[in-house]
Every structure is written in structure tokens, then in C-alpha cells.
Amino acid sequence: MGRTILVVEDDVDLNGIYKEILELHEFDVDTAVNGEEGVKKFIEKKHSLVIMDGDMPILDGYQAFKQIKEIDVNANVVIVTGFSEFEPKSQEAIKDGLIKVISKPLGVDELLKLAKKYSEIKV
Numbered sequence: 228m229g230r231t232i233l234v235v236e237d238d239v240d241l242n243g244i245y246k247e248i249l250e251l252h253e254f255d256v257d258t259a260v261n262g263e264e265g266v267k268k269f270i271e272k273k274h275s276l277v278i279m280d281g282d283m284p285i286l287d288g289y290q291a292f293k294q295i296k297e298i299d300v301n302a303n304v305v306i307v308t309g310f311s312e313f314e315p316k317s318q319e320a321i322k323d324g325l326i327k328v329i330s331k332p333l334g335v336d337e338l339l340k341l342a343k344k345y346s347e348i349k350v
Contacts, residue, residue, distance in 0.1 A: 230346045231255045233274040235265035235291065236307075237283040245278065248335055254342055262291030269295050269302070276345040278338070281308030281317075281328070289316050296324055303345040307333045 232254050236242040242258050249256045257274065259265035263286040265279060277295060281288040288306045295302045306320065309331045317328040326345065329337065 231257075231272065231274045231276075232342055232346060233257050233259065233265060233268055233272075233277045233279075235259045235262060235277065235279040235283070235288065237261055237280060245333075245338060248338060249342055252339060252342065254346060262286030262288055262294075265291050266294045266298075270298060273299055273302070275303060276342060277302065277304045278333075278341065279304060279306050281306045281310065289320055292320055292325055293323070300324070305329060305341055305345075307331055 232249055234242055234245045234256060237260050246256045246258050257268050259268050261283045269277060279288040279291060292304050292306065295304055303326055305327045306325060307329045
């Protein structure tokens with residue numbers, strides 16, 4: 228059940244690109260287009276890594292991160308954002324257990340490095 232990744236990104240093209248890259252490297256990838264859908268998919272299948280956009284409709288990445296951490300305190304979540312990683316809500320989320328905040332664009336090398344590092348479910 229390892230190597231499961233959930234990509235939550237409202238930009239459908241970017242969502243598809245992340246999925247395609249990860250699947251080419253033999254990761255099991257699910258996608259969602261907003262935070263609410265991402266939380267629902269995480270409940271259905273506790274992914275070993277969640278890569279999430281910070282700014283999305285319905286439920287943003289930071290709100291979804293908090294809900295995911297309530298479901299599983301050990302969840303591995305990374306937020307990718309067009310805003311500064313040093314903004315207050317990013318710093319607060321890191322204190323609450325967010326692995327990392329990455330400024331967009333997220334490059335292929337960094338995507339794969341994160342996926343390899345956090346994709347195994349710890350029992």
C-alpha cells in the first residue's frame with residue numbers, strides 16, 4: 228500500500244502533469260481539484276503523501292491540511308503555492324506539522340524527490 232500520492236490542484240492541466248510524471252515513476256496517484264475533494268479522497272485512502280495547492284476554491288490547501296491532520300496526525304502534506312513560504316499562514320502550518328511549503332513552480336526533480344522521500348506508508 229506504499230507509494231500512494233494524492234495531488235490536490237485546481238489547475239487541471241498542472242494536476243494532470245503532476246499525475247503523469249509520478250505515474251511514469253510507478254507511483255499510485257489520485258487527484259482532486261479542490262481541498263474539500265482532497266480531504267474526502269484522503270479519508271477514502273490514507274495516502275502516504277499529499278501534494279496540495281495552497282490557494283484553491285471551496286477549501287484552500289491550508290484549511291484542507293488542517294482537516295487532514297485531524298484525520299491522521301502523521302499525514303505527510305506539502306503545500307505548493309504562488310505566494311511566499313514565509314507568509315504567516317505558511318509558517319503556522321509548518322508549526323502544525325506541514326512538511327514543507329514550496330513556491331511555484333514545482334520542478335520535476337523536486338516533485339520526484341518529495342515523492343520518493345515521503346511515499347512509503349509508515350506502520
